[in-house]
Amino acid sequence: MxxxxxxxxxxxxxxxxxxxxxxxxxxxxxxxVPIVTLEQLYIPTLNKTTTGAAAIKNNTIYFDLKLYNKNPVGIYYRPMNITFSYFPNKTTSSVPLCVYTLPGFHQAHHKEIHVRDKVVTGGIMVLPGGGRVVMRVDLVGRVKFKSIAQWKRTVIVGVDVEVDEYTGQKVMKRGIHLVRSGAAPxxxxxxxxxxxxxxxxxxxxxxxxxxx
Missing domain, CATH: 1.10.287 (Helix Hairpins)
Structure with a gap:
């Protein structure tokens, strides 16, 4: 028994x-997939508070992108591309300005990482006039989860951002979430x-x- x-x-x-x-x-x-938020966006070319030739010829875009891993496991980011575009004269078709390549890195679970950097555009934008410029920020890449099965996901997110034509700063003060765009498998x-x-x-x- x-x-x-x-x-x-x-x-x-x-x-x-x-x-x-x-x-x-x-x-x-x-x-x-990680939550991607655009915290800051600054375009010196649009800043009318600065003077001099240096301010006019500055084709640099400064940005602060926050990536938050809300999963209980770590994430490995493959190299990702961040594309900056704008809508000239308030048209519906965007014009690419530059592409920033984010190198691969690891992110622990429930942690956030800020990507603060700058990227040089290929030319000076055509200013639409009217107080605000509409920019487009897209992020495309792949992530792999640190889990038993090692699953992978495709990240395709983006957002339209209004930038003040006088200060060169994005209009919305708080962070803006990049939402899924396209058909990611x-x-x-x-x-x-x-x-x-x-x-x-x-x-x-x-x-x-x-x-x-």
Missing amino acids: AHQCLESLKIMIYITGFSVLLIVFIQSLHRK VATVVLGICPPVAMLLIFVSLFNLRFL
């Missing part, structure tokens, strides 16, 4: 451990794996009931 109880206890411990690992594995499928792996894993989890749960 004691031997039978011991064998039953061993089976319960084995199944419970396997169930925990299975739940962790399933949770690893539901990772989210973020759910392909999840849809292909979750159903069988879910069926296996149900089977293990029912099997556990036999020993309660």
